[in-house]
Amino acid sequence: MGHLGVEHYLFLSAILFIIGLMGVLVRRNLLIIFMCVELMMTAVNISLVAFGTATDTLNGQAFVVFTVAVAAAEAAVGLGIILALSRRGKTVDVDDMHSLRD
Amino acid sequence: MEHYLFLIPLLPLVAFVINLLLGRWVVKHASAYIAQVAMFGSWVVSVLVFFDIRGSSDKVLEQHLFTWIPSGTFNVPVTLHVDQLASIMLLVVTTVSTLVFVYSKGYMAHDGGFYRFFAYLPLFAFSMLMLVLANNLLLLYVFWEAVGLCSYLLIGFWFRRRSANEAAVKAFVVNRVGDVGFGLGIMLTFWTFGTVDFYGPDGIFAKAANHAALGVSGGTMTAIALLLFLGACGKSAQFPLHVWLPDAMEGPTPVSALIHAATMVTAGVYMVARTHPIYLQSESALVVVALIGAFTSFLAATIALVQYDLKKVIAYSTISQLGYMVFALGTGAWVAAIFHLMTHAFFKGLLFLGAGSVMHGMHDELDMRKMGGLRKFMPITFWTFLIASFANAGLIPFAGFWSKDEAIVGAWASASSVGKLAAVVGLITAFLTALYMFRCVFMTFFKAPRFNPEAIHPHESGAWMAVPLVILAVPAALIGFIGFPPENGPFQHFLEPVFEQAPAQTTHANEQASLYTIQEPATTRTAIAAAQAATATETHETHVSTATTVTFGIISTIIAVSGIFVAYLTYITGTISATAIGARFAPLYQLFVNKWYLDEIYHNYITMPFYNFAMFLWRIVDVKIIDGTVNGVAALIGAISQRMRTVQTGLLANYALGIALGMVIIVGIYLAGFSTLFR
């Protein structure tokens, strides 16, 4: 890791995470929200690896392997759901998806 | 021989499987032959086994098949074990079974469930033989339940009849009461001794004999013995669990003969005899056994006196005779009990088969008041029935005389006063037995017919049914002589190795056992001496003087003859009026007719309280309290939800906003210094 303090990576992680979070809160396009969630996961991954490297363990990296695997599964299912929703309701706008409200 | 032991149970099992799977479509009527051949093969092997065992004084055959439950210290092997006792039982079971199978071919010929019947019967035979052959308590228990199942299936064989179904259920449920005790007894045995095996240095018997040295209290031994005896009570129809047996007569008559007279009901007696080393350690348990047996024999005889249903009379007679066996066990007359078991199997089986023959000839009529004069119509049935009745009544020289007499003498010879009491009860019951048996014979076969000759044409049964009657009549008449001279016959000598091992091991234990006896202790020393003497008497039975034996023989002969004579005066000449006596002793008569009101007592004081309690659980606890709680919680949550639902806008973004807000708050709390809360 050289002379670079772990805080650098943590700050980068935090910024990316917050950008993803804002995207989720601000956008209404389901696909964009999906991308934002992926971004948040990646930000967390950076934190995990940074902590692992800072404490000289591989546990952080092992966790990331699992989160990536779960993210892949999530992407497959999530995109399937989005396709099914758009096929059904002809929209990917989350604000139009409230048939369970009433 | 021990390599072929497995054939004995296997042959009926094979017959069962074939008849069950193929009976209806493939073998059809040949299913009877399959069952008969299998049973006959089983009988042949049993006979060979018997002769093999007879060769030397204490030979024991054993065949290990496989280990059923290998689990740490809990090992249950499936091992077939044959000693003298088991070999006698094998002979009895296979002989009677074979003959009943032959008889059934004729009796069930026109029944729609022919194949089913000949599938159940071999299953029963298999289970019974395995029960006899089992070398440990658990295996015995398994097949104990299996014969119970067969009994249930066969009582309810005509399942379209409501009464048959109810009788089957009753038999099953009452037996369960006993089996719970048996099961608990097995658990207690394993808990106490750490094994369920009978034999060997680590077996139950060796450990029971040494129980004081192992630190097992006499109370525990009594508890084990009584729990096991509860099971025996259920299966052998002893008071208070005898109520199922008369109802079991709803099954086909061959079933009554085989299962509910000759074999299955004697399983309890067999089990107590098999586990006698346990009983020997508990005087009090033996006293209970003797009292129950004596009381049952008397109770059943009194009821049999006033029944009009031919099969019911014989059923109560069975209970009564089982009572003899049980009080013989309770007074330590083991050999006498087994002897009576064997003779009883033959003559009672014969009685039932004869009754079946009568039913067959009379178009399923069972009420003796509608019979009479059948002697001319069915001579073979009459003569064989008569022989069996003599045997049952205990008339010299028929089989029943020797065994019953030996049981009574054995009871009398035991040192305890209970034994004396049992002997006296036995004699009174013997009189009643002769009376009701010949009441039966006279009402059925003598005097003028009381049925309508136009409608009913009584006829002798066919060869399939008649031949077994004749064959069975031979042992019913003559088998008693193997017990002659009394106390010292070849039968007693044959069984000696099984029961003689007891005294050497028990003298030591009796110092404690004597404290539980109901004898009045003069001093401790004399009590011990008396107990030792008693043990010796119980086990060897050689202390009974010839004079006593002869005296009792004469007394019981007189009693039997007088019983027959009273029956003759009542039902042939009419000198004594039965109705007059019934009117004279009306309360007693009502008591007997209503079977001592036991069914009513059970219904009112056991069944109904449970039923009401169950209704209470359903109506109050389940519906009101449990359902009320569940519904109340649901209603509460529903009410809360109705107020909360306005929060749900249905917009995903708003929910995400909520999550983010929560995150901000949590991180804020963490930063504000409450972080210790979360560590």
Add this chain to the structure above:
Amino acid sequence: MPWDLIFFYIIGAISVLAALGMVASPNPIHSGILLVVCFLNVAGIFVMLGAEFLAIVQVIVYTGAILVLLLFVLMLVDPHELPSFYLAQPLQRGVGVLLGLILLLEIGAAIVTQTQFGPKGNATPANIAAMGGNVQALGSVLQTNYLLAFEVVSLVLITGIIGAIVLAVPERLGQRIGTLRSTISLGHPRGLDHPAALMAGPRNETPIVTKERKAPEPAAVRRLVMAKDPDDFTSV
């Protein structure tokens, strides 16, 4: 200024800018491509942290699989059904940005004030090199300490695959997927010089897949033409 710090700032800046562009871009396709750029830079961050294997996994799984799938979906969805740039209601938008900023401040404060580490492990760079490298070291950790989790994750993946197939298969098997009922369209405005032509555009075109495809005429009706000069029978 050391080299690695310079690299870090370059890579970090690119990834943050790409992420911002992803959120702000009006065109979803641009968003996706910017996210690819961002993720490639995150892979670089992983390399700087000594996690080469994860860097490769990041590229293969995220950019090579997940985002390609995403672009697929984006390109397949009809732009007329896809709101190209659609923001939440003003209140939601404002509160969302505000909350994000507060949270950023909070996390920043937490990083500055609260960062502390437990005992150090023995996976120092020297030890990892002795094991043969990052892949071997990570592999041994995964296959020993995290074996159960590893197996469970494989189950999760299988479940995910099955779930995706179940979702994607139409209700009746063999039925054509309804999304393509009109035509494949492009996710961005075209023919800017002729707005009118665009309006008429995709709707008047012959569909690629129709529900009722015309059956070919019976052979008897078809006119057999002997072509002498092909141009005689070619109409455009």
Add this chain to the structure above:
Amino acid sequence: MAQEPMWLTFIVAFIIMNVLLVGMAYTTWYERKVLAAMQDRLGPTRSGPHGLLQPLADAVKLLGKEDLIPAGADRVLFFFAPLVVFVAALVSVAVIPFGGTVQIGGRAVNLYATDLNVGALFVLAIGSAGVYGIIVGAWASANRYSLLGGLRAAAQVISYELVLGLSLVGIFIITGSLSLREIMEQQQRSIEIGPLHISNWFILSQPLAFVLFLIAAVAETNRAPFDLPEAETELVSGFHTEYSAFRFSFYFLGEYINMLVVSLFASTLFLGGPSGPGSEKYWGLGLVWLFIKVAVFMFFYIWLRATLPRFRFDQLMGVAWKVLLPLALLNIVITAFIRLIANGQIF
């Protein structure tokens, strides 16, 4: 792994890159010549002896053409997409070793740009990133045929990349490493059974994997018979329909460099890289061997193109998912078992 000064690495990398570019140029000549021979033609003959200057002429022609941008195209993406393909193809060669560490003028020189711990995966990762060049370029052209070609390319590359990666797992199991240098060096040691010296090339121990790899590699580079993304007969020219001039040349370069890289990759993985008779003593001989192997692979590519018809798209996907993928998994299981048996961990 000897440490060497950075400037030396730069020199080696520079040489490798230039060799690759020149090699790529002559690959086009080679393809024309071989194809012509197979079709009983002469091929290029005018420019230089045997048409050896033909690549130069092509380059001049391509660069001299008019650069067209369709109306409605996404200009930025339209510009960047071909670059992605080209750069991705060029980057992946960085981890491929042309030989071990050799002595040149008393100085240890590594005949590779870098030795990544995850070299083999790196090549795959770059390959998957290269897809974006195609799919984005296709979308940016605002042309329906292009988009279809791009989508096809993406689906095809994703599917076959899986097979490509899984077919290599057997080799990783044997070598215990993902480093291409390590894999190459392990193949140079021959197995000695008595007097016999059996080559340790993985084509011998992993024949199934080699076949799978070859098929997947052809599909990965979008070459015949897997050239559906640019199928002229149905999609005009597929994803690069709208491209012309130097933008097109980048796609063109990218494709041929990809072929070269895949050939180098296959040689390194399965044919022992530069190993061959005499290569232990003279490293120059090793380079010659490597050149011959690559030439064989390139010939194979051209041969396929000249002989096989194109797949239908559903056939293409079916082959990948229903045939190749199960076979690759089977290969992994078998290899793992043999490895366990050889280690004495089972049986």
